[in-house]
Amino acid sequence: MKIEHIGIATPKIEDALAFWRDALGLEVVHTEEVAEQGVRVAMLPVGEPRVELLEPTHSGSPVAKFLEKRGAGIHHVAVRVADIRAALARLKEKGARLIDEEPRVGADDCLVAFVHPSASGGVLLELVEHRDAAP
Ligand code: ZN
Numbered sequence: 001m002k003i004e005h006i007g008i009a010t011p012k013i014e015d016a017l018a019f020w021r022d023a024l025g026l027e028v029v030h031t032e033e034v035a036e037q038g039v040r041v042a043m044l045p046v047g048e049p050r051v052e053l054l055e056p057t058h059s060g061s062p063v064a065k066f067l068e069k070r071g072a073g074i075h076h077v078a079v080r081v082a083d084i085r086a087a088l089a090r091l092k093e094k095g096a097r098l099i100d101e102e103p104r105v106g107a108d109d110c111l112v113a114f115v116h117p118s119a120s121g122g123v124l125l126e127l128v129e130h131r132d133a134a135p
Helices: 013-023 062-070 084-093
Strands: 002-009 030-034 039-045 050-056 073-080 111-115 125-129
Touching: 002 062, 002 125, 013 039, 013 050, 050 062, 062 073, 084 111, 084 125
Parallel strands: 002 050, 073 125
Antiparallel strands: 002 073, 030 039, 039 050, 111 125
């Protein structure tokens, strides 16, 4: 397993880039809107893992709710796994509370699934599997 990315919630990606890109010096390699999750994302590699900036696209978005409750900051940690279904089955067997029982398509055309923060001691965890067919 590897750290795939760290998701950071921000009310506005453009404002967050003033720090992450302009001040710190990271480069934006990918941006996209994930309609299903109600977010716009920008990916900035830090070595192999990436910072994933998340901006809500509407007020009902889970990230909008997170910003309301907790403010801007670390939203989730994503771990890359080889077989996301096997990882979910193992977690379920160990009694971890899952948000997604089945993987879905996330940013960058990866398969993703979220594990509830109550399972990990307060950290929202995202599992990511890179599909071989992905460009
Ligand atoms: Zn993520």
